[in-house]
Structures are given as structure tokens and as C-alpha cells.
Amino acid sequence: MRVKVIAGVAAVAVVGSVAGIAVAQSGGPDDRDRATVVRVIDGDTIDAEVNGDVERVRLLNVDTPENKHPEKAVQCLGPEATDFLEDLLAPGDRIELVYDVERTDRYDRTLAGVYKDESLVNADIAEAGLGVAVLYEPNDRFYQEVLDAQARAVEAGEGLHDPQVECTLPALADALPPLEELPAEIPADAAGVAAALAAAAPVIAAGEALGSALDLVASGSHVVLAKAYSASAPEWRKRVDAALPAAVAYQQDLTDRGAELKRAAEKKAAEEKAAAEKKAAEEKAAAEKKAAEEKAAAERKAEAEQRAEAKAEADRKADEARREAARKAEAEVERKAPPERSRQRQQAPAQPSSPPRRQQAPSSGYGTDADFPGYTGPRCYAPGGRSWRPC
Structure with missing residues (x-):
């Protein structure tokens, strides 16, 4: 049955x-x-x-x-x-x-x-x-x-x-062929090592369970176990003793290789990370430098524009001041001029039939009425209002 x-x-x-x-x-x-x-x-x-x-x-x-x-x-x-x-x-x-x-x-x-x-x-x-x-x-x-x-x-x-x-020794003995057939070659890549470890682990565990059961058979302390398997146990023990140590050593080699590959992968990842961080830092520094240079150039340009505007404003105000001073000086001269001369100027024709011959102006450019006979146009006075020149 x-x-x-x-x-x-x-x-x-x-x-x-x-x-x-x-x-x-x-x-x-x-x-x-x-x-x-x-x-x-x-x-x-x-x-x-x-x-x-x-x-x-x-x-x-x-x-x-x-x-x-x-x-x-x-x-x-x-x-x-x-x-x-x-x-x-x-x-x-x-x-x-x-x-x-x-x-x-x-x-x-x-x-x-x-x-x-x-x-x-x-x-x-x-x-x-x-x-x-x-x-x-x-x-x-x-x-x-x-x-x-x-x-x-x-x-x-x-x-x-x-x-x-499943709980019988013949069932456990089915683990012997896979245990004996575990490969000795260690895969070169991490994925292969992981797959080999995953495949080896249950095979080795089953072999260890069989070994433990055979220990009980050999001890003779358990009657059913000893009597049921006394004929088969010696051959199973021989095979376990040959295959299990080799399988455990293979598992350890896989574990060592996996640890080595992991360390190498971690080192490579750390190097790649450091290189990426260095590149990112360099790119950031270059971008910051460029931004600083562009900012400084913009500030210099703005300052130059401000100085130019300030100078133009100052020049404009200076010109206005000079014209204002000239107007005031002319007005002062007009105010002090003798009435007769003023009337003569007013009675003089606006456009003479022919321009009078102008005398040579003083080297300073400013002079008196005698220096500019017959001139009736606008006058620009020198500081102090004592001399003038045609404007």
C-alpha cells in the first residue's frame, strides 16, 4: 500500500x-x-x-x-x-x-x-x-x-x-544526485553567482538533512530508523561524505566570489559617483563664474551709462548756466548803456544794404562797440559784462 x-x-x-x-x-x-x-x-x-x-x-x-x-x-x-x-x-x-x-x-x-x-x-x-x-x-x-x-x-x-x-530517508536520498552533480565552475558575473548560489542552497540543505538522518541511523538509539535503513545507510553515508564537503566548499567559493564582485561593483559605483559629482561641481563653478562675469559686465555697463547720463546732465546744466549768465550780462549792459546809443540802435535799419567792414576782433574774441562797428546782432558778453562778441 x-x-x-x-x-x-x-x-x-x-x-x-x-x-x-x-x-x-x-x-x-x-x-x-x-x-x-x-x-x-x-x-x-x-x-x-x-x-x-x-x-x-x-x-x-x-x-x-x-x-x-x-x-x-x-x-x-x-x-x-x-x-x-x-x-x-x-x-x-x-x-x-x-x-x-x-x-x-x-x-x-x-x-x-x-x-x-x-x-x-x-x-x-x-x-x-x-x-x-x-x-x-x-x-x-x-x-x-x-x-x-x-x-x-x-x-x-x-x-x-x-x-x-517526503519524511523518509529514501526521499532524502533523492538529494544525492543533485548534490553530487553541483558544478565546480564559478560564474564570472554577479548575476551568475547569485543564480548558482540560489540553485546550490536547497541542494546542500537537503544533503545536510540526509546526513543528520544518517547520523541517527548510525547512533542506533532510534530503533525504527536504525532497523528500517540499516541496509541502505552505509552506501548513502559514503556518498554524502564525498559530495557534501565539496558542495559546501563550492557554496563558500560562490559566496566569496559574490562578495568580491560586490566590492568591485561598489568601488566602481563610488568612482562613477565621485566623477559625476566632480563634473557637476565643475559645471556649477563654471556657470557661477560666467554668471558673475555677466553680472559684473552688466554692472559696469550700468555704471558707465549712469556716468554718461550724469555727465550729459551736468553739461546740460552748465550750458544752461552759461547761457543764463550771458543773458544776465547782456541785460546788465543794456541796462547801463546810454539812452542815445540805445535809441540809435533801435532806429538803425534791421538789414543794412551792405554789411559794414568788420574790424579785426581782439585776440580774446571779446571787445567793445568800437571793435564791432555797425554790428546790431545778438551779443555774448565776457564775464563781468565789460566786453562782448557777436553771438
């Missing part, structure tokens, strides 16, 4: 309980009793009514993974072993208990082979791959039959020997 996987059951929990050391002895190996099933406790223990009393019965020469142990976690296929036994032995089913040399163990459980419809239930559990054959002397009456059933389960790949059941 094939069994389902119970989610969350750890692979390394492929262990079983050890039957308690038998202490009480019976009269002989052929003793047997009729009984009625009361309930199933776990994969290898039931309660049965025997001769009017309810007894706790531990099936001889078979051990199943833990399911309800108060101090142990649920183990791989422990719930399935219990379910299997519940399907075989329903409450009220009639069974036969066959005893061996010792009838009870240290926990006062009855030790027996359980038969239903002439089939040994102890062996049925092992043939389903949900239990392993165990031998605790002197009770060996059912050991060979259970061991043969276990061999059939191994050959058929049932239960604990099914590689499709």
Missing part, C-alpha cells in the same frame, strides 16, 4: 519507540487467548478484553514510529501507522493473542502476536512499511515473519521505504 505524507513531519523524525524490557514470564510459547479489540492506542499497541479484563497489549517483534508518546515529537508515518492499525482492528473485532516466552514487560503490558482471520497483524504492519522488525530476547517467536514482511515492504517501496513520502 501507499501512504500519504503528513505535512510538517520532519525527515529526521523517522524513529520509533523501543518496547519495554520484558520481565514477567509465562508458562510456555504455545499459550494463547481469545480476545476482543477495545481500541487502538498507536501503531503497535492496543487495548483488548481478555477473559473479562481489559489489558494493554504490545505487539511483539514489531516497532512503529511514535505518534502519541508524551515526551517525543510525532515521527515520520507515526499517524499513518496508527491509522493502519485502526483500519485492521476495529473495536469489537475478535482476535487471538499468541504469547512467547515472556508474557508482560516492565510497564505491565501484555506481549503477544495478534492474529485476525489467521493473519499476523504484527507482520501486516511491517509489510505496509509502517513498522520494523525488532528482537528482544528471549521473545523471538514472530521475529522472522515480521522481518520477511519488512523485506517485502523494502522491495515494494512501501511506507518508510517510499521515496515519494
Whole structure:
């Protein structure tokens, strides 16, 4: 039969309980009793009514993974072993208990082979791959039959020997080919390194889980684990010991290469950033210098224009002042001129028939009436108003 996987059951929990050391002895190996099933406790223990009393019965020469142990976690296929036994032995089913040399163990459980419809239930559990054959002397009456059933389960790949059941060692052993086939070449680029690390990590983790499970097999402290895989474990251990260190070294090489590439990328990025910042600073300084020069030129131009305007305004005011002074001087001369001369000027013809011959003007350009005989046009007076010249 094939069994389902119970989610969350750890692979390394492929262990079983050890039957308690038998202490009480019976009269002989052929003793047997009729009984009625009361309930199933776990994969290898039931309660049965025997001769009017309810007894706790531990099936001889078979051990199943833990399911309800108060101090142990649920183990791989422990719930399935219990379910299997519940399907075989329903409450009220009639069974036969066959005893061996010792009838009870240290926990006062009855030790027996359980038969239903002439089939040994102890062996049925092992043939389903949900239990392993165990031998605790002197009770060996059912050991060979259970061991043969276990061999059939191994050959058929049932239960604990099914590689499709995630928590079994055969399932973990499927990690060996990928582990052995990890490449040794380290990619040259960061993306390749990251991809190789991502691919290697789960393969190495699976190999490490298999190694841990094999350690439990080798320890012999877990009966189900040791008995179920004792034949295959040495070859698996050999392969794990060869492949796992090489895979871990490859993973470390990938990690180192990734760190090296990261440092190189960070250095390049820092250099590019520094170059970009330097270029930006130079461009900013050049722009600021150009703006400052343009501003200074504009200020100089404005100052020059202001000076030119100021000079033009000053010149204009000076000209106005000179003309005003000349007008005042002329007016003063007119005011002081003798009345007769003034009348003569007024009676003189506006336009003489022919201009009088002008005498040579003094070198200063200014003179008196005698220097400009017959001139009746406008006069420009020298400072002080004593001399004048034609305007």
C-alpha cells in the first residue's frame, strides 16, 4: 500500500519507540487467548478484553514510529501507522493473542502476536512499511515473519521505504544526485553567482538533512530508523561524505566570489559617483563664474551709462548756466548803456544794404562797440559784462 505524507513531519523524525524490557514470564510459547479489540492506542499497541479484563497489549517483534508518546515529537508515518492499525482492528473485532516466552514487560503490558482471520497483524504492519522488525530476547517467536514482511515492504517501496513520502530517508536520498552533480565552475558575473548560489542552497540543505538522518541511523538509539535503513545507510553515508564537503566548499567559493564582485561593483559605483559629482561641481563653478562675469559686465555697463547720463546732465546744466549768465550780462549792459546809443540802435535799419567792414576782433574774441562797428546782432558778453562778441 501507499501512504500519504503528513505535512510538517520532519525527515529526521523517522524513529520509533523501543518496547519495554520484558520481565514477567509465562508458562510456555504455545499459550494463547481469545480476545476482543477495545481500541487502538498507536501503531503497535492496543487495548483488548481478555477473559473479562481489559489489558494493554504490545505487539511483539514489531516497532512503529511514535505518534502519541508524551515526551517525543510525532515521527515520520507515526499517524499513518496508527491509522493502519485502526483500519485492521476495529473495536469489537475478535482476535487471538499468541504469547512467547515472556508474557508482560516492565510497564505491565501484555506481549503477544495478534492474529485476525489467521493473519499476523504484527507482520501486516511491517509489510505496509509502517513498522520494523525488532528482537528482544528471549521473545523471538514472530521475529522472522515480521522481518520477511519488512523485506517485502523494502522491495515494494512501501511506507518508510517510499521515496515519494517526503519524511523518509529514501526521499532524502533523492538529494544525492543533485548534490553530487553541483558544478565546480564559478560564474564570472554577479548575476551568475547569485543564480548558482540560489540553485546550490536547497541542494546542500537537503544533503545536510540526509546526513543528520544518517547520523541517527548510525547512533542506533532510534530503533525504527536504525532497523528500517540499516541496509541502505552505509552506501548513502559514503556518498554524502564525498559530495557534501565539496558542495559546501563550492557554496563558500560562490559566496566569496559574490562578495568580491560586490566590492568591485561598489568601488566602481563610488568612482562613477565621485566623477559625476566632480563634473557637476565643475559645471556649477563654471556657470557661477560666467554668471558673475555677466553680472559684473552688466554692472559696469550700468555704471558707465549712469556716468554718461550724469555727465550729459551736468553739461546740460552748465550750458544752461552759461547761457543764463550771458543773458544776465547782456541785460546788465543794456541796462547801463546810454539812452542815445540805445535809441540809435533801435532806429538803425534791421538789414543794412551792405554789411559794414568788420574790424579785426581782439585776440580774446571779446571787445567793445568800437571793435564791432555797425554790428546790431545778438551779443555774448565776457564775464563781468565789460566786453562782448557777436553771438
